[in-house]
Amino acid sequence: MPAGKLLENQTVLITGASRGVGECLAHCLAHEGARLILVAESDDGLKEVAERCKAEGCPGVEVQTCDLSDPAAVQKLADGMKGKVDVAIMNAGVFAGSEEDVLKGNPEDWERMMKINALAPMRMIRTLAPDMCSKGKGAIVCIGDVEAVHTGPRHAAYAASKYALRGFCKSTYEAVRGSGVRVMTVSAGNISGTAMAEETGKAGGGQGAIEPQDVAEAVMLSFRCSPNCVAEEIRLFGGGAAKPAAPSAEELARAAARSRLLDAVKDQQRGLKTSKQQRDEVLAAAAELAELQGGAATTDADSLSATWQLVWTTEKETLFILENARWFGTAAGEVYQVIDVAEQYLQNVITFPLEGAFIVDSDIAIEGDQRTAFKFSGATLQLPLGRALSLPPFGQGWFDTIYCDDDLRVAQDSRGDTLVVNVQNVHRFFQSNSHKYGAIWRMRILNNKVVVLGDPRLVLAVVSRKNELQKAPEIYDTVDYLFSPTGRRSFFNTHDAEEWRLVRKSTAPAFSLDNIRKAFPLLMRTTNEVCDVLAARAAANGGEVEAEVAEAGMRITLDVIGQTLAGYDFHARTYARCELLEAIPPLLAEFTMRSTNPLRALLHALLPFKQESRLFRQRVKTCHKWWDTLLASVRSLDLAAADAGGDTSLRACLARAPIKDDLLRPQLAAYLVAGFETTAHSIAWALYEIASHPEVQAKLGAELAARGLLGPGARPLEFSDLAELSYLNCVLKESMRLHPVASSGTVRKADKALTLGGYRLSAGTIIWCPLISLLTSSHNWERAEDFWPERWADEGAAAAAAAAAQRQALGGGDGAAPCASAPTPLGHAAQVAKSYLPFSDGPRDCIGQNLALMEARAVLATMLGRFELSVAPRMGNREAVRGAEVMKLTLQCKTGIHLGLKSRGRAATSDSP
């Protein structure tokens, strides 16, 4: 065990340790190196907690059962602990009876509560406190309730028992003060998942609920307190975190008007193909949007400064150039407006691919809430081969920003023209350029020459074993610092082919279908627990609730990867606060931006005190702390036992790999990062598509019903069902095509000169293979932009063959990759099917694809079996959802994927809410 843990060599007793706060405490304390004595009324669940603590590296765990309502049993327990424990945490408590008021309560229930909640801990303290005082050290913590601080008309006897405990603790605190022994009460209200919450019908939390993990963290805080001071009481109330507010009527109206505007400009080629009627529709939608914004200030540095891309305009000069670029021997590319308010600078750019551009520079000055004045300061016509023609400045004017949000801006200028611009995502940039320029095209990132591929055959040639091109350090090195404080690289981003081979080979057995299948029971438990939480919320809300399903997916996949990778349980499925879930998404967003703008790293280094820089450092530090936790957990595995039992889990494979800690740490980080977000967002996009297509949902419902997997009386999903749910597999496959979470694909570097697609590439060229270009281009697919699951299912022989192949892949354990055996597309040649590469291809393809597909299929089947889905109004229409796409290493929806979940009435399937 690494030195320096908070409770190293200390023995801690926890009562009520089989669940809830007691269980969370056990995990926290195990991490801090404590030996544990876990007590509960029965064995139920207690041994499992003990096993998990051992797996997390706890140096010693003992379990004891004790009926705390029996004074003799309590005294026996207390006597046995004398001289043995350094810390005693009195956590067990009951809420007996009902919520009735004092006039209707049952005295027998009162007696039970007094015995367990007050008299048992009092007896324990009476025995243990003097013993600790004689040693001059120790700590006693009682888990109380805020009902003993603020009492209402109900729960009278329960409150009385907690008052008694609080009083006894406070008095003991005074009595032992100065002896070196600490006594503290943690009073918490409405802890979700506790006996009280369950018995009062609040299981699963609700508004103002506190998670067991929150209480455990408060207790841990007291151990971290300086020895110079003592905490007497900590009171915890729910409602600290802002509850996601339901969208207001104004927000919904704005979202609808925004969608109308985007719909109106669609297919109009930036204004080149606009009829008079369409023009009036666009202007009316823009005016409506401006009015709904209520004249709120739209012109400030934050909202204006960005690189905006033209969506639609009435400006004649711009439309003239776009229409007639071919007269100058070129094609018109994109039109950008680059605004930097701090530098008082605006640049209008019309690109002429591949290397030309017409650039007009202006000085700007903000003149009011909406008005920005500009004055042209120069113009340049940039021609291929580095030639440029300077033109003189020629005028001035102003524009009013009538509407502006994070991604969309509408402006009207001094000549009466209207301009609709948006912020473009990097994946859509790749997609649209590949569509326009075809199989292979060039771009630059700072000084780097980049060649982008949109043809599946070229991509396959680049990623194949034959070429074995290494990943481009210019792009992948940005994540080094996240994966390891010392900059050691993982096999995901290493430049060292030998190191990659070693780790890939050592861990490959963990991803065989036979091995993945062993994680199925864990996956189902985790999925059902998350569904239980959502179902409890729906029940408390009349049967239906709005949920953010990407988060639900991440809570499932994080717990699964934590257990398979390191035998570590994050408990994310309980909806407890989870540091990694908070830290990783914004970090991945930052690293994605760094890969196309390396100057960001420099900015963070130059301005270390900016809030953005501080947050970045803090989050990276949090991740580094967790990598250490995972490392300790992997190293605590009993390898001899694992070898004897033929354990080929990822944890065992990594523990066995002949690598030292400094190299193992980044592998754990890479596996964790690659292994949960990707799958969760794929699940969320598929659920979105299902919710958006009622006919698809109905067909899926019928498929599940036919197998007894739908609604209240459904049987549990089994592993063998996954291969048989052929329509569900088509839906997932199509959704992963249309929303490829690994849109950026893979980026390689030519180590020597090579010929590709007839072009000679010099050594050092970066070769970018954005998978989105393969997966969504109309060069490769019929109805490329449509969600069309049926493309994967032929009614006749092809479907039967595909299902058989799939059965073999997921059930047969022959090691074949499931994507290779999934249905083939309708009406396309096999060669076109090669465009379907959501997991990349070749020796550096996704090692986790079997796990990912099993997870996605099982979660979709379970959620659909338990809920009917609808798209929440706050999502807006498809155009709005597309506008909210964002690449944060994975492709996701900026605002989350909010769906209405209507419970199908199945009872909870897990013990804990």
Ligand code: HEM
């Ligand atoms: C739907 C979910 C997933 C998708 C779409 C996906 C996609 C990909 C893609 C496209 C690559 C190649 C990246 C590159 O070349 O830069 C990749 C690599 C990788 N993936 Fe996944 N992945 C998914 C889930 C997972 C899971 C669940 C795990 C782990 C348990 C995982 C672990 C990895 C690792 C370690 C690599 C690097 C392999 C190497 O370089 O040899 N992925 N993934």
